């Protein structure tokens with residue numbers, strides 16, 4: 379993915395809008411798949427006309443599409459007001475930094491965060507995992523299929539189901555972050571998880587309770603991730 383820094387601001391903003399549109403569309407489609415199975419009882423036979431998830435004519439199916447669409451569009455339009463706030467970041471250096479990174483490393487390998495289970499002992503994504511994105515998992519688990527079972531998936535694939543997509547835990551040594559590598563963004567990503575992927579959210583707690591991490595422990599973890607990315 380190259381840099382598009384030379385594009386005009388207007389063009390960049392249009393691109394952002396289009397990417398958001400694609401995300402809205404993807405989310406709507408995923409929710410439609412769920413509604414088809416859970417609410418409208420789609421089965422092996424094609425659904426009745428009135429239950430088709432078709433927006434063009436007004437039916438029970440089109441109402442479901444309307445509800446999903448307005449829900450998803452609303453959550454995107456309200457997103458700027460729901461940005462998760464992050465506590466103050468204190469840059470550290472020397473011995474203090476070293477100790478923080480070490481504590482972060484301990485958390486990374488510890489039972490609460492258990493980052494190591496997916497990202498591997500060296501954070502390079504080398505743990506053996508076979509997991510799929512939510513697009514694949516949501517539809518396959520609802521009908522009791524294992525996405526890696528090609529034989530069982532074949533009839534659904536033939537009927538138009540998506541190709542199962544394996545999600546690989548990130549190699550944190552590469553230092554490439556979708557959400558940005560600044561401390562605040564990393565904090566947010568770790569505390570919120572990554573929607574649509576197996577990357578879970580860590581609960582941030584006021585006091586160490588064996589279930590979540592405190593704000594200080596979160597910052598230690600962020601510093602450890604940064605140290606991996608910087609090859610320290």
Ligand code: HEC
Pocket residue numbers: 486491492493494495496497545546547548550554555556557558564567568572575576577578580599603
């Ligand atoms: C169940 C598996 C799993 C666990 C546990 C897990 N991760 Fe992840 N992590 C992933 C996957 C999968 C991705 C890649 C998601 C994607 O492709 O967008 C990821 C991505 C990331 C990223 C990249 C974020 C970005 O903006 O690109 C960071 C940083 C990260 N994980 C840190 C952590 C930390 C720290 C922990 C422990 C608190 C942790 N992960 C625990 C699976 C996991």
